[in-house]
Amino acid sequence: MLKNKKALILVSFLLVFSLVAxxxxxxxxxxxADPNKLVVAQPSDAVTLDPHGQNDNASARVRLQMFETLVxxxxxxxxxxxxxxxxEQLDELTYEFYLKEGxxxxxxxxxxxxxxxxxxxxxLGSANVSFIIEAIDxxxxxxxxxxxxxxxxxxxxxxxxxHLAHPSIAIVSEVAVNEHGEDFGQYPVGTGPYKLANxxxxxxxxxxxxxxxxxxxxxxxxxxxxxxxxxEGGNRTIELETGGIDIAYDIPAMDINRVEESDDLILIxxxxxxxxxxxxxxxxxxxxxVRVRQAINYVVNMDAVVDAxxxxxxxxxxxxxxxxxxxxxLDLEAYGYNVERAKELMAEAGxxxxxxxxxxxxxxxxxxxxxxxxxxxxxxINIKVETSILDxxxxxxxxxxxxxxxxxxxxxxxxxxxxxxxxxxxHSSGHGDAGNRTFYTxxxxxxxxxxxxxxADEDExxxxxxxxxxIIRDEAPWIFTWxxxxxxGTQTWVRxxxxxxxxHHALWTVYYE
Amino acid sequence: MHKYILRxxxxxxxxxxxxxxxxxxxxxxxxxDPARIMLGESAPGHEVERLREELGLNDPFxxxxxxxxxxxxxxxxxxxxxxxxxxxxxxxxxxxxxxxKLAGLGVLVAVxxxxxxxxxxxxxxxxxxxxxxxVGALLxxxxxxxWQGIMLILLFSVTLGWLPASGFSTPQQMILPALTLxxxxxxxITRMTRSSMLEVIRQDYIRTARAxxxxxxxxxxxHALKNALIPIVTVIGLQFGFLLGGAVLTESIFSVPGLGRLxxxxxxxxxxxxxxxxxxxxxxxxxxxxxxxxxxxAFLDPRIKSQYK
Numbered sequence: 001m002l003k004n005k006k007a008l009i010l011v012s013f014l015l016v017f018s019l020v021a022x023x024x025x026x027x028x029x030x031x032x033a034d035p036n037k038l039v040v041a042q043p044s045d046a047v048t049l050d051p052h053g054q055n056d057n058a059s060a061r062v063r064l065q066m067f068e069t070l071v072x073x074x075x076x077x078x079x080x081x082x083x084x085x086x087x088e089q090l091d092e093l094t095y096e097f098y099l100k101e102g103x104x105x106x107x108x109x110x111x112x113x114x115x116x117x118x119x120x121x122x123x124l125g126s127a128n129v130s131f132i133i134e135a136i137d138x139x140x141x142x143x144x145x146x147x148x149x150x151x152x153x154x155x156x157x158x159x160x161x162x163h164l165a166h167p168s169i170a171i172v173s174e175v176a177v178n179e180h181g182e183d184f185g186q187y188p189v190g191t192g193p194y195k196l197a198n199x200x201x202x203x204x205x206x207x208x209x210x211x212x213x214x215x216x217x218x219x220x221x222x223x224x225x226x227x228x229x230x231x232e233g234g235n236r237t238i239e240l241e242t243g244g245i246d247i248a249y250d251i252p253a254m255d256i257n258r259v260e261e262s263d264d265l266i267l268i269x270x271x272x273x274x275x276x277x278x279x280x281x282x283x284x285x286x287x288x289x290v291r292v293r294q295a296i297n298y299v300v301n302m303d304a305v306v307d308a309x310x311x312x313x314x315x316x317x318x319x320x321x322x323x324x325x326x327x328x329x330l331d332l333e334a335y336g337y338n339v340e341r342a343k344e345l346m347a348e349a350g351x352x353x354x355x356x357x358x359x360x361x362x363x364x365x366x367x368x369x370x371x372x373x374x375x376x377x378x379x380x381i382n383i384k385v386e387t388s389i390l391d392x393x394x395x396x397x398x399x400x401x402x403x404x405x406x407x408x409x410x411x412x413x414x415x416x417x418x419x420x421x422x423x424x425x426x427h428s429s430g431h432g433d434a435g436n437r438t439f440y441t442x443x444x445x446x447x448x449x450x451x452x453x454x455x456a457d458e459d460e461x462x463x464x465x466x467x468x469x470x471i472i473r474d475e476a477p478w479i480f481t482w483x484x485x486x487x488x489g490t491q492t493w494v495r496x497x498x499x500x501x502x503x504h505h506a507l508w509t510v511y512y513e
Numbered sequence: 514m515h516k517y518i519l520r521x522x523x524x525x526x527x528x529x530x531x532x533x534x535x536x537x538x539x540x541x542x543x544x545x546d547p548a549r550i551m552l553g554e555s556a557p558g559h560e561v562e563r564l565r566e567e568l569g570l571n572d573p574f575x576x577x578x579x580x581x582x583x584x585x586x587x588x589x590x591x592x593x594x595x596x597x598x599x600x601x602x603x604x605x606x607x608x609x610x611x612x613x614k615l616a617g618l619g620v621l622v623a624v625x626x627x628x629x630x631x632x633x634x635x636x637x638x639x640x641x642x643x644x645x646x647x648v649g650a651l652l653x654x655x656x657x658x659x660w661q662g663i664m665l666i667l668l669f670s671v672t673l674g675w676l677p678a679s680g681f682s683t684p685q686q687m688i689l690p691a692l693t694l695x696x697x698x699x700x701x702i703t704r705m706t707r708s709s710m711l712e713v714i715r716q717d718y719i720r721t722a723r724a725x726x727x728x729x730x731x732x733x734x735x736h737a738l739k740n741a742l743i744p745i746v747t748v749i750g751l752q753f754g755f756l757l758g759g760a761v762l763t764e765s766i767f768s769v770p771g772l773g774r775l776x777x778x779x780x781x782x783x784x785x786x787x788x789x790x791x792x793x794x795x796x797x798x799x800x801x802x803x804x805x806x807x808x809x810x811a812f813l814d815p816r817i818k819s820q821y822k
Contacts, residue, residue: 045770048597055553127548127564131556182598201607202770203682230679230768234663238671238678393545393783396554409554424557433549433558 031493032246032512037224038494040507041236042249045202045229050185051170052119052126057503060167061249062205062227064504065220066106067170067190070097070116071161075498077326077416079161083111083171083191089456092156094140099147103214105173106195113149117141118174120151129168135160156454158461162415167504193220193508204228221496221511240265240489247494249505251487253311259489266490270499271324273413274484275317275421276367278359278374281404282477283439286355293476295345297335300377300479309369314484319473320422322483324501327418327452327462329469335480339380346381354382361387361408362395370481371408400433407437408481414502418465423449426472440477444468514811514818521804525797532796533585533789537578540785546570547595547783568595581789591790596782601790604775609794611681612771615690615763616756620749622695623702628745630699631706635714636733646703653700662693662766679768690767694760698752705748709741716740742813750806754799 033039046059051067053059072082084097103111124130124138135157142150153160163169176189188196191214194207205227209220228245230236233252237259240248251259251267259267280287280296287293302316319332346352359374361367368389375385385406390398399407413421424435427449431439448468455461473480486499496509548564549556565571569580584590591601630650634643669689670678680686713719714737722732761773772791779787811818 048599050598053598054551054596055556127560127567128552128556131552131560134557134560182593185597186599200682200770201604202774203680203768228680228768229770231765231774232679232768235666235679235766235768238666242670242674242678244677244679391545392781393543393547393550396549397544397546400549400558411554430557433561435554435557 032491033243034224035512036222037226038222038247038507038510039226039228039245040247040249041228041230041239041245043229043231043233043236046199046205046227048185049188049196049199049205051168051172051188051190052123052129053185055129055132055168058229060504062207063170063188063190064167064192065194065207065225065507066188066192066196067167067172068192069167069170070164073162073165073416077162079165082165083116087161090150093152093154094150095152095160096144096148096150099149100214101147103191104212105176105191106189106210107173107176108212109173109175111171111173111191112146113143115174116149116171117143118177119171120149120169122172122177123169132166133160133163133169135163156456158453158456159415159417159419162417162420166415193218194225197224202229218506218508220508222507225507237489240491243491246491247497247510248489251489253313253487255489256311256313256487264492266492266494268486268488268490268497268499269313270486270501271314271322272484272486272499272501272503273322273325273416273421274410275320275322275413276370276408276410276482276484277317277320278370278406278408278479278481279399279438280406280477280479281402281439282441283402284405286349286351287357287405289349289351290475291345291349292351294335294474295342295349295381296378296383297476297479298338298342298345299381300374301337302334302479302481303337305370305373306482308373309366310482310484313487314482317480317483319469319480320425320478321413321418321469324416325413325418325421326416327465329466329473331466332469332473335476342381352382354384356384356386357405358386358388359406359408360390360395360399360404362390362392367408367410374406374408374479399437402432402437402439404437409437411435412502416501418469419449419453422465422468422472423453426468426477438477440472440475442471442475445471514808518804518808521807525800528800529793529796530582533582533793534578536789536792537581538574540783540788541574541577543783545783547785550782551595591793592786594779594787595784601786604787605772605790605794608770608772608775611769612757612773614687615681615694615760615769615771616753618687618691619694619698619756619760619763620753622691623698623752624749626695626699627702628706631703631745632710632733632738634703634707635710638711643707647707650700650703653696653703656697658693658697658760658762659766661696662689662763665689665693666766681767681769681771686767690763690769693766694756694763698756701752702745702748706741706745709744710737713737713741739813743810746806746809746813750802750809754802757798757802758795 042058042061044058046062047054047056048059049063051063068082070082070084071079074080083099083103085100087095087097089095099113105111120141121138123133135153137152137154140152144150170190173189177184180187193210193213195210197208198206207225209223213219230239236248237251237255239245259265280293282288306316318334319329321328323330359371361371371387375387378385398404411425424430426436426440426445428441428446430436445468448464452461452464486503488499490497493512494510495513496511499505548561548570552561552564569577584592593600594604630646634646637643666678669676676688677686719732719737722736761777764771764774776791
């Protein structure tokens, strides 16, 4: 009996202890743990630090700090000098770039036109990134003198500078690549404001300031940067709250209020270049009928979808491009929720009694939520929808083959240029695997997209893209769904950070206060 | 004994060949194109085709498998990862210490909790302690790892601020993952220890020991426990072997860069070389742990040693 009493006391003590523990608030720090170190968390580790290796976001976010491109884009998407001080278009196809002199690589070598020519050829030779600059004719790349490089595009290609500013088209040290060969990704050598100090795969990447960096304006303010890979979104928030990290990328929707309401944290939110859409198979009955596609656009209450699937983050999409992409047609009118109009269109198309269709997506919780809501709302016009969640690889394969009815997918216009956000997705040359998984075909759109690609004059170009977007909006090969947001949480002492809409955020601007 | 070990080691060769063939076939048959997954949805089709050719994915099945085995046997090379071109062997070897540490700490937690609890439960059968520990064990077995991990983070990281919520570099960072991983194993070990001990305690020689006035603690620790250990060691060995294969959920929750996450990521990306190399490696370590357990039997029980001829 006595022993039982002891055990009871022990259990009660443990219970009280845990209750007290749960009730206690944790202490938060009032300044950075180390004033010379910035700790940043992102959902996954870099795959490779070779810019021509993989074109994934996590890698690009780290590499942006270490590598530079020939030209860059400012916050307004205007092209600005980077490693090239200036450039000239010699004729319709040919460009010449004049490099900044005295730029040092992290290994102490000086940047020359040879490195640039080598890097462009290397990027064009890499199956992973060559598509970004495939407009360049590899045989035309020419070193004119130590600081001048020249090349031609295969055909007239207006957005070439925006593509050269893509972080995957970074300039690498020829000497270092030759030295390390396939292992260059582990021994990266660029010209950027930070260089690699240590990399523990899938745990952290340590960068240290490059003291011989050439550009005073971009000279890193904090000496060390550590990227930590924390896959669980909730854990990134917790680490931020407990002072373990200074900046957390991709704050999950459910934690937004917590970060916003906290006195110790700041949430920085900006629209990004991502679009989510529900694509139809426009080559297949009944989705080859534009009225059916329009009817479905009318019957989906996109405000409700965005509220439910994305917790109100981002905005419902009105057309194929987000408003922050250059050349986006801001006059597009959203379809709006109009069940009566949808029913009329269905009746006109001969589907008053509806039909049965399938809708697919991959294992992405938000896309699954979109899929479920679309399924639900389509019942209003008698469309019975069966849903399937497919593995990513299978999903890509099957939608490329055109075996689908409808699918939920996304796209990122990373260059901020409409060519990147429209050509692959809507030009009929891109049917299937190349990006046009809706198998949408419209001769005028093809023509406009080709013209947009070939025209240098900005106003003219914008006019072509505006018209193309209007046609695409009206013909609705997609249910225009959602434009996303960058959500970054920081400590209150972090200053100078701003989101990049492409998701590749600069850290050399960050300082502590 | 030596002959027995050698024979077991030789038997590993057909086992490994079988495992490699099964994994290779499964990965080959799994839909989803590695080249497309690597390049992402925005890459044009001809680049995907070029990458397929580069990776040798257009070769017939037997040619691909033959190349894999040839590289493995002749050059002891498992190939390079599709995603970052690092050697597969290096990727696995760099993760293994973390996985070994996590599994080792997990088993340590399990043993420290499980064996004493099991012994006390057995000696005080149906007491309050026994009931509580059996309910605890039931909870431990049924509580999903990911939930328990999140609860531990909530308590120790968020509320108390004592321990970091993620990472695996410092000793503090290792505590929560080890606890999460260890408790479900602890529950299994507790139950196994209890039932094994109960069986032994009822045997005649224990009664004899008591009858001749032996001290209770010596009876339990020296006479009973040693004889009850065989099934317990088996369970510990199996748990350890299992955890060495990677504790995917725990690794994900706490951002531990172990084998489990490497494998899960590789399967999603159809990174065939990593999956094949990883499964072979896990099969090998599992077999080695099992062999280790079998050898340990001989030291625990001389009767078994005499059978290892």
